[in-house]
Each structure stands twice: as structure tokens, then as C-alpha cells.
Amino acid sequence: MSILVMKFGGTSVANLDRIARAAKRVAREVANGHRVIVIVSAMSGRTNELVGWVEETAPLYDAREYDTVVSSGEQVTAGLMALRLQEMDICARSWLGWQVPVLTTSDHAAARITDIPTENILAKFDEDMQVAVVAGFQGLGADGRITTLGRGGSDTTAVAFAAAFDAVRCDIYTDVDGVYTTDPRLTDKARRLDRIAFEEMLELASLGAKVLQTRSVELAMRYKVRLRVLSSFEEYDPRAGTLVCDEEDIVEQNVVSGVAYQRDEAKMTLISVADRPGIAAAIFVPLAEAGVNVDMIVQNISEEGRTDMTFSCPVNQVARARKAMESARDAGAINFHDLVADTEVAKVSVVGIGMRSQSGVAAKMFRVLAQEGINIKVITTSEIKISVLIDRKYMELAVQALHDAFELEKPGSAA
Amino acid sequence: MSILVMKFGGTSVANLDRIARAAKRVAREVANGHRVIVIVSAMSGRTNELVGWVEETAPLYDAREYDTVVSSGEQVTAGLMALRLQEMDICARSWLGWQVPVLTTSDHAAARITDIPTENILAKFDEDMQVAVVAGFQGLGADGRITTLGRGGSDTTAVAFAAAFDAVRCDIYTDVDGVYTTDPRLTDKARRLDRIAFEEMLELASLGAKVLQTRSVELAMRYKVRLRVLSSFEEYDPRAGTLVCDEEDIVEQNVVSGVAYQRDEAKMTLISVADRPGIAAAIFVPLAEAGVNVDMIVQNISEEGRTDMTFSCPVNQVARARKAMESARDAGAINFHDLVADTEVAKVSVVGIGMRSQSGVAAKMFRVLAQEGINIKVITTSEIKISVLIDRKYMELAVQALHDAFELEKPGSAA
Numbered sequence: 001m002s003i004l005v006m007k008f009g010g011t012s013v014a015n016l017d018r019i020a021r022a023a024k025r026v027a028r029e030v031a032n033g034h035r036v037i038v039i040v041s042a043m044s045g046r047t048n049e050l051v052g053w054v055e056e057t058a059p060l061y062d063a064r065e066y067d068t069v070v071s072s073g074e075q076v077t078a079g080l081m082a083l084r085l086q087e088m089d090i091c092a093r094s095w096l097g098w099q100v101p102v103l104t105t106s107d108h109a110a111a112r113i114t115d116i117p118t119e120n121i122l123a124k125f126d127e128d129m130q131v132a133v134v135a136g137f138q139g140l141g142a143d144g145r146i147t148t149l150g151r152g153g154s155d156t157t158a159v160a161f162a163a164a165f166d167a168v169r170c171d172i173y174t175d176v177d178g179v180y181t182t183d184p185r186l187t188d189k190a191r192r193l194d195r196i197a198f199e200e201m202l203e204l205a206s207l208g209a210k211v212l213q214t215r216s217v218e219l220a221m222r223y224k225v226r227l228r229v230l231s232s233f234e235e236y237d238p239r240a241g242t243l244v245c246d247e248e249d250i251v252e253q254n255v256v257s258g259v260a261y262q263r264d265e266a267k268m269t270l271i272s273v274a275d276r277p278g279i280a281a282a283i284f285v286p287l288a289e290a291g292v293n294v295d296m297i298v299q300n301i302s303e304e305g306r307t308d309m310t311f312s313c314p315v316n317q318v319a320r321a322r323k324a325m326e327s328a329r330d331a332g333a334i335n336f337h338d339l340v341a342d343t344e345v346a347k348v349s350v351v352g353i354g355m356r357s358q359s360g361v362a363a364k365m366f367r368v369l370a371q372e373g374i375n376i377k378v379i380t381t382s383e384i385k386i387s388v389l390i391d392r393k394y395m396e397l398a399v400q401a402l403h404d405a406f407e408l409e410k411p412g413s414a415a
Numbered sequence: 416m417s418i419l420v421m422k423f424g425g426t427s428v429a430n431l432d433r434i435a436r437a438a439k440r441v442a443r444e445v446a447n448g449h450r451v452i453v454i455v456s457a458m459s460g461r462t463n464e465l466v467g468w469v470e471e472t473a474p475l476y477d478a479r480e481y482d483t484v485v486s487s488g489e490q491v492t493a494g495l496m497a498l499r500l501q502e503m504d505i506c507a508r509s510w511l512g513w514q515v516p517v518l519t520t521s522d523h524a525a526a527r528i529t530d531i532p533t534e535n536i537l538a539k540f541d542e543d544m545q546v547a548v549v550a551g552f553q554g555l556g557a558d559g560r561i562t563t564l565g566r567g568g569s570d571t572t573a574v575a576f577a578a579a580f581d582a583v584r585c586d587i588y589t590d591v592d593g594v595y596t597t598d599p600r601l602t603d604k605a606r607r608l609d610r611i612a613f614e615e616m617l618e619l620a621s622l623g624a625k626v627l628q629t630r631s632v633e634l635a636m637r638y639k640v641r642l643r644v645l646s647s648f649e650e651y652d653p654r655a656g657t658l659v660c661d662e663e664d665i666v667e668q669n670v671v672s673g674v675a676y677q678r679d680e681a682k683m684t685l686i687s688v689a690d691r692p693g694i695a696a697a698i699f700v701p702l703a704e705a706g707v708n709v710d711m712i713v714q715n716i717s718e719e720g721r722t723d724m725t726f727s728c729p730v731n732q733v734a735r736a737r738k739a740m741e742s743a744r745d746a747g748a749i750n751f752h753d754l755v756a757d758t759e760v761a762k763v764s765v766v767g768i769g770m771r772s773q774s775g776v777a778a779k780m781f782r783v784l785a786q787e788g789i790n791i792k793v794i795t796t797s798e799i800k801i802s803v804l805i806d807r808k809y810m811e812l813a814v815q816a817l818h819d820a821f822e823l824e825k826p827g828s829a830a
Contacts, residue, residue: 016471050491056431058498065501068509069494072487076465079484083473086480094483098513099559144514 001125004034005170007136007158010044012173012232013077016084022173022232023084026131030090035125037165038092039136039158040081042073063108067138067148071097074135074154082133092131095121097138097146102157104139104147111139111147113156116164134161155216163223170220170227171241172212177231178242179204179211181408182259187400189409193257194239197247200257203351203385212244220244247353255354255361256406259399262347265295266315267377267389270325272337275307282334283309283325290324292317295347296380296387309336310378312389315343345377346395349387350402362386368405374398416540419449420585422551422573425459427588427647428492431499437588437647438499441546445505450540452580454551454573455496457488478523482553482563486512489550489569497548507546510536512553512561517572519554519562526554526562528571531579549576570631578638585635585642586656587627592646593657594619594626596823597674602815604824608672609654612662615672618766618800627659635659662768670769670776671821674814677762680710681730682792682804685740687752690722697749698724698740705739707732710762711795711802724751725793727804730758760792761810764802765817777801783820789813 006029008022022038029036041047050070054061078094085092097104100120104111121132136154141147149156155172162170177192179201184190196204198221205214211229220227226249230241243249273279280299287294292313300308313321318341328334355361365386369376374397378389390398403409421444423437437453444451456462465485469476493509500507512519515535519526536547551569556562564571570587577585592607594616599605611619613636620629626644635642641664645656658664688694695714702709707728715723728736733756743749770776780801784791789812793804805813818824 016468019472053431053491053495054498057434057495058502061498062501062508065494065498065509068497068511069491072490075487075490076468076484079480080468080472082483083469083476083480086477087473093477094480096483096561146511 001035002033003037003125003165003167004029005037005039005158005162005165005167007039007154007170007172008041008232009154009172009174010041010047011175013040013081014044016080018232019077019080019084023081023088025173025232025236026085027088027090028236030130034168036131037121037161037167038081038131038133039154039161040074040077040133041136041154043077046073046076064143064145067108067146071135071138071146071148074137078133078135082131085131085133090130091128092133093124093129095132095134097135098140100134102134102139102160104141104149106141106143106145106147108141108145108147110150111141113139113149113160116160118164121165153213155213156219159216159219159223159225159227162225162227163219167225170225172227172229173232174211174229175231175233176211176229177234177240178229179244179258181257182399182403183261186261186396187403189400189403191409191411193242194411195243195245195250196257197250197353198244199247199384200351200353201244203349203382204258204260217244252411253354254352254406254408255358256350256352256408257354258351259402259406259408260349260351261395261399263392263395264315265312265345265347265389266318267310267312267342267345268318268321269308269310269340269342270334270336270338271308271340272306273309274335275305279307279334280309282328284311286324286328286333287311287313287321290320292321292324296378296389298378298380312345312347312378318343342377344392345389346392347387347389348395348398348402349385350406351385353384355384355386364405365402368401369398372397372401416450417448418452418540418580418582419444420452420454420573420577420580420582422454422569422585422587423456423647424569424587424589425456425462426590428455428496429459431495433647434492434495434499438496438503440588440647440651441500442503442505443651445545449583450544451546452536452576452582453496453546453548454569454576455489455492455548456551456569458492461488461491479558479560482523482561486550486553486561486563489552493548493550497546500546500548505545506543507548508539508544510547510549512550513555515549517549517554517575519556519564521556521558521560521562523556523560523562525565526556528554528564528575531575533579536580568628570628571634574631574634574638574640574642577640577642578634582640585640587642587644588647589626589644590646590648591626591644592649592655593644594659594673596672597814597818598676601676601811602818604815604818606824606826608657609826610658610660610665611672612665612768613659614662614799615766615768616659618764618797619673619675632659668769669767669821669823670773671765671767671823672769673766674817674821674823675764675766676810676814678807678810679730680727680760680762680804681733682725682727682757682760683733683736684723684725684755684757685749685751685753686723686755687721688724689750690720694722694749695724697743699726701739701743701748702726702728702736705735707736707739711793711804713793713795727760727762727793733758757792759807760804761807762802762804763810763813763817764800765821766800768799770799770801779820780817783816784813787812787816
């Protein structure tokens with residue numbers, strides 16, 4: 001029995017018409033001989049409405065009740081999708097998280113899946129069920145109550161089911177038709193990628209390309225789930241979308257796969273910090289505790305026992321970061337002369353697994369930016385990514401220039 | 416530990432403000448020293464929206480999926496009510512049907528409660544829980560799936576919990592402030608009853624006084640649950656509402672407790688039916704199978720082996736009844752000369768347990784109607800009820816005249 005997992009996001013099941021369209025796609029895969037596990041999100045807007053009610057009722061809400069309320073959205077879609085499929089003479093039934101059961105930790109509102117026993121659904125597949133419609137985003141905690149996986153968790157549900165059931169593929173239907181070399185709103189040369197490696201997708205997701213939830217990609221990489229991202233609004237095409245897969249499944253590969261960006265960054269510099277072992281922890285532990293998402297970190301050359309420490313964070317966390325640093329200074333944990341915030345910066349990154357075997361990518365990137373007269377403020381690198389902070393006003397220009405320079409509009413050639 | 420059950424209907428939890436008001440009532444009972452089981456309906460309008468989606472998706476829907484979708488309404492309210500109570504520093508948590516569990520038959524969309532094990536909730540009461548907020552209307556079928564009890568089922572949930580937990584009382588909060596001697600829209604002399612016997616309430620409920628679901632009253636009578644109907648929109652008054660209770664708990668009792676009516680009735684007469692043993696079954700079995708809700712039945716004196724058979728049903732079922740009778744005649748099961756429908760009639764009834772010991776109520780009723788020039792078309796009686804069919808245009812007049820004649824505006828005197 002070949003099992004296919006198909007996941008439909010909120011915009012793909014936003015109303016009864018869209019549910020009917022999604023059901024047609026499922027029917028086609030059933031006709032292709034698959035048993036299908038369909039993972040559904042809540043109808044779009046519904047989760048926000050439910051969350052709004054919870055927050056208005058109790059600003060500091062009990063996450064267990066939050067889960068009870070919010071999980072109802074996926075429950076409704078699951079039932080409606082099963083009904084729609086039945087109308088098409090397909091034997092389908094809905095499965096709620098506690099019925100499968102999708103076992104999770106009891107970290108309500110941010111639970112992690114611990115196990116998905118397959119017996120119940122496989123037994124129904126062995127009878128006459130053709131499609132199992134599973135409510136995404138939800139599970140059953142060790143406390144016997146409904147849990148949710150955190151926003152975007154339906155992607156994770158889909159990948160976890162694909163792994164547990166050893167599915168041939170996990171198709172994620174969404175409102176974009178795949179993963180692009182960069183944001184098509186920034187340059188019309190942006191090109192949809194046929195394939196992308198897990199590692200690249202992880203970097204792109206964490207860099208703000210909001211196609212897939214990061215955790216779902218991690219999980220797919222770990223369990224070698226072939227993940228396909230495609231649009232639920234386009235005509236059916238078996239070759240559509242972008243396949244997120246193992247590196248070795250990608251034959252033709254550019255050195256650089258994509259250019260990503262994050263617009264609203266801030267660069268903060270602690271001037272003249274007393275340098276000593278443990279100073280990094282003394283700075284970044286309080287920032288983490290204050291909920292500041294520190295991204296890039298650079299420590300300048302130390303002179304006479306003092307150093308400058310620079311880090312970046314989202315621009316709306318600057319006040320929080322400042323407060324945490326001043327509290328730490330007041331408590332005597334750190335010592336610095338000044339804290340300078342530059343709130344007019346953006347991050348631009350080039351990503352590609354080809355970089356591992358090809359040198360000169362960084363040099364080329366810096367040269368392109370220099371030719372455009374763009375000053376680089378901070379640089380960080382990983383094996384498959386180079387990121388720079390630049391003035392925000394040059395962000396679009398930088399993305400376009402890099403996209404051109406690395407010729408991303410052309411399909412990959414064997415590297 | 417004294418346990419109180421409080422049930423809030425859809426209009427009483429229609430939005431966050433109303434949920435907050437209901438929560439205040441719960442808090443007052445907690446302060447009075449009760450452990451409280453709160454039964455909540457879906458926010459008003461929500462169930463209709465969900466049912467609408469189901470019916471649009473699949474006109475002949477799978478009732479199991481209907482239950483999955485529709486039960487989500489109560490789930491949302493239960494979570495929100497628990498959150499609201501927590502904000503008032505009350506230790507509350509939500510319970511879904513499958514979590515209690517409320518065990519039911521697997522008759523989806525019309526399930527019956529078979530058992531409510533009390534251990535889980537009692538264990539939490541023994542810890543620190545003060546309020547259990549239970550999603551009404553839903554349970555867990557023997558098939559492991561969510562069931563619902565049919566429309567209005569939250570009343571039944573409330574009474575079943577009161578019986579299972581041996582509650583001191585079951586308070587049903589609704590949008591009316593109690594049970595009246597008749598519909599206040601028909602006469603401003605209508606008076607709220609302080610107490611009414613279960614048997615009377617049953618007759619009134621089945622006569623269209625839509626205060627309580629009939630099944631919930633039957634259940635309350637069987638398990639001697641003291642049931643109070645009161646408004647969630649009035650200021651708190653411990654003596655408010657109407658107590659539905661055992662006959663012996665009613666000290667002061669009028670002979671007649673109320674005058675009920677049903678406006679949209681039809682009277683149908685099968686003329687000259689061949690009279691023989693089994694003829695009633697030959698007529699009424701096909702009507703039942705056709706879904707006709709036959710109410711009153713009268714068989715006229717038989718002459719020469721033929722008889723006239725008259726029955727009443729809701730006016731919108733006349734076509735269905737006619738079709739069923741003509742089919743039965745075509746099939747040779749019955750034989751009649753004509754079927755005459757009078758669609759301009761209404762039913763008026765007087766109800767009172769005092770009738771059992773007091774004769775002359777029927778005579779008085781007929782005299783009052785005669786004095787007003789109202790012709791009686793059909794009469795039926797039970798131990799505690801006398802019903803008549805009359806021309807619809809006289810319905811209001813009849814109700815007012817009977818209310819006056821039996822002096823229902825005056826509180827009961829010891830009969």
C-alpha cells in the first residue's frame with residue numbers, strides 16, 4: 001500500500017468551495033492508487049478569531065484552555081473535508097489528534113510530537129478507508145488533554161505522519177507555487193526552484209522565507225521525508241512545485257540557490273565592554289531570558305582588556321534588549337560605556353549547498369555589494385550561507401544585484 | 416461536598432461579555448460553598464453556522480462527521496468559560512465529552528447518554544478544582560468517536576450530570592425568567608410560576624412551551640433532580656425562576672397550572688373508512704413512516720361498517736400525510752372516500768395536576784369557550800390535560816378567556 005500525505009493550509013480550505021477544490025486533488029491521488037492521509041489546517045481567519053477570543057478573555061491564559069479552544073478550528077475542517085470526500089464516493093473519515101492518537105509532550109500551545117501509533121489508521125486502511133482526514137496542529141498530551149504544536153504546526157503534523165507511515169511523499173499545498181530563488185516581489189527574475197536541499201530550505205525558512213515551518217523541515221531532513229511545496233490554486237501538474245529533498249537527489253545544482261532577506265533588523269553595539277572569560281554568557285543569557293531573538297553576533301578585536309560586542313535582533317525588540325542590558329549593568333554583571341542601536345539595517349543572505357565545495361562565493365558577494373556602493377556592517381557565515389547586515393535602504397538593490405551576479409534566473413547546471 | 420449544576424444556553428454565552436456575566440453567577444455559587452459543574456452550549460448562532468456548512472457540503476451527511484463538526488461549538492465555549500473563571504481566581508477547567516467521559520450510544524446526532532462515570536471529575540474536586548466546565552450536548556460513542564445528543568441536548572447533559580453527581584439542584588439559565596401560566600405575549604395577566612410539577616412541565620414542553628427540552632424533564636423526573644429555570648439576564652435573586660419539582664414539593668397548587676397552545680395545526684379527516692380490526696394501525700403506521708407527527712386522534716361512531724377517522728398534525732406536514740394516505744389506498748391497505756384537511760386550526764390546552772382530584776375542569780373549559788362563541792372541533796384528554804382544536808382565529812381569545820376563568824393570574828391556593 002503506497003501512502004501519500006497531502007497537507008492543505010488555511011487559505012487552501014478557507015471556505016466550502018476551496019475545500020471542494022482540495023478534495024478534488026485528493027480524489028485524483030486516490031484514483032492514482034494511493035491511500036491518502038490528508039492533514040488540514042483551520043479555515044483561514046478562524047484560528048486568529050479563536051486566539052483573539054482567548055486573549056480577550058484572559059490575557060495571561062491557561063495554555064491548556066487555549067489548546068481546547070483553538071484546536072476546534074482544525075476539527076471543523078477535518079469533518080467538512082471528510083464529508084466532501086464522501087460526497088465524491090470516496091471512503092473517508094476524520095481523525096482528531098486524540099483519536100489517532102498523536103501523542104505529544106504536555107507543553108501546551110508548543111507541544112512536540114513524541115509518537116504517532118499507526119495501528120488505528122492502518123487498520124481502517126486495511127478495511128475500506130481510502131482517505132484519513134487528520135486535524136493538523138493538534139495532539140493528545142500526557143495529561144489526557146488536547147495539545148497544539150504552535151502556529152504553523154500543521155506542516156509539522158504532515159511531515160510527522162509522512163515519517164510515521166513511511167509515505168511516498170508529503171505534499172504541502174499552500175498559497176505559493178513553490179520555493180523561489182528570491183522573493184518575486186523584489187525582482188521579476190526570481191525563478192521557482194524544482195528542487196532544493198533540506199539544509200538550504202532550513203536556512204531559507206529561518207531567514208524569513210515563510211513557506212514552511214522550520215521544525216517541519218528539520219523533521220523531514222531527519223526522517224528523509226520527500227517534501228513537496230505546491231500551490232492549491234493552480235491547475236494540476238504532477239511536476240509542479242518545489243521538491244525539498246536530500247542533497248544527492250539534486251542532480252543540477254547552482255553554487256548559490258537563493259538570496260534571502262530580513263527587512264526589519266537592528267544592529268546593537270555594546271561599546272567598550274570589560275573583556276573577560278564568561279562575558280559573552282553574561283550578555284546573551286539576560287537577552288535570551290528577556291525574549292530577545294539575537295541573530296548575528298560579532299566581537300571586535302579586544303584592546304587593553306575592553307572590547308566592542310555587536311549583535312542583531314528584530315527592530316521591535318530593541319527596547320527590550322536595551323532594558324535587559326541596563327538591568328545587567330545595574331546588577332553589576334556586565335560593564336560597558338555605551339549601547340548604540342542602529343535600527344535602519346536589513347539582513348541579506350546567499351544560501352547554497354554548492355558553497356561547501358566552491359570557494360570564492362563570499363569574495364564575489366562582497367565585490368558585488370562594493371560595486372553597488374553598499375557598505376557591509378556585519379558579516380556572518382555558515383557552511384552553506386553568507387549573511388551581511390547593510391543599510392535598509394539598499395536592501396532591494398542588494399538582493400537584485402546578487403540575484404543577477406549569481407545568475408539565479410538560469411536553471412542549475414551540474415556544479 | 417455539595418455539588419450544584421448550572422447550565423447556560425446559547426443566548427447566555429452568545430459573546431465574551433455574556434460569558435463574563437455567566438461566570439459571575441458561577442462565582443457567586445462558588446462563594447456560597449458549592450462545587451459547581453457548569454454545562455455550556457455553543458455561542459448562539461454558532462451551531463446553526465456549523466450545521467449550515469455540513470448541510471451545504473453533504474445534504475445526506477454522515478452523522479459521525481456532523482457530530483465532529485458541530486460539537487466544536489461547545490468545545491470553544493467550555494474553554495472560554497474556564498478561562499474567564501480562572502481570571503476571577505477560581506480554579507476551573509474545561510471537560511469535553513470524551514474527557515469526562517460522557518458515555519453514549521453510537522446513534523450519531525441523536526445519541527443517548529448511557530453512563531457518566533464520576534471518578535475523574537470527583538478526583539479533581541478532591542484536589543483543588545472548584546468548577547468543572549463541561550461542554551454540553553456531546554459525548555463519546557461506543558465507536559470511540561464524538562457523538563451529539565440532538566438539538567437542545569445541553570439541557571439533557573445538565574440533568575444527567577445532576578443525577579450522576581447527586582447535585583443539590585440543576586439551574587438552567589436561559590433567556591426567559593421561568594415558566595408562565597401562559598405565553599406572556601398573549602396576555603399581560605400571564606404569571607410566572609414559582610413551582611411546577613414534572614408531569615405538568617412535560618405536558619407544557621410537549622405542547623410547545625419551548626423552555627426545556629422534553630427529554631431533560633423526563634430524566635429529571637426519573638432521577639428526582641430539582642430543576643430550576645431562570646433568566647441569565649436578570650439581577651441575581653436566589654428565589655428567582657421556576658422550580659420544576661416533585662408534586663409533593665408543591666404546597667400551594669391551582670387546579671389548572673397553565674394554558675398552552677400550538678398555533679399551526681391541521682385537522683385531517685379520512686371520510687368513510689372501512690372499519691375493521693387493525694384499521695388504526697393500517698392508517699397510522701404509514702403516517703409515522705412518512706415522518707408525520709400525529710398528535711390528536713379521534714374515531715367517530717361507526718355506522719354500517721364504515722367510520723370517520725380524524726387526526727391532527729403540524730400544518731406543514733399536510734402534503735406529506737396526504738401522500739402517505741393515498742399511497743396506502745393505492746396499495747390496497749386502506750379504503751376511504753375522501754381526505755378532508757382543515758389547515759386553519761390551533762390547539763389550546765389546560766394543564767394541571769390538580770385535575771386528577773378535581774372534577775369539572777373539562778366542563779368549565781367547554782362552557783368558557785361556548786360563552787365566547789368558539790366552536791370545539793376535536794377534544795382529547797389525559798389525566799392532567801385537556802386539549803381542544805379550534806379555529807385558529809379564536810386562539811388568542813380562547814387562551815385569554817381560559818386564563819381568566821381559571822384565575823391563573825392569582826398565586827395558587829391550597830387546593
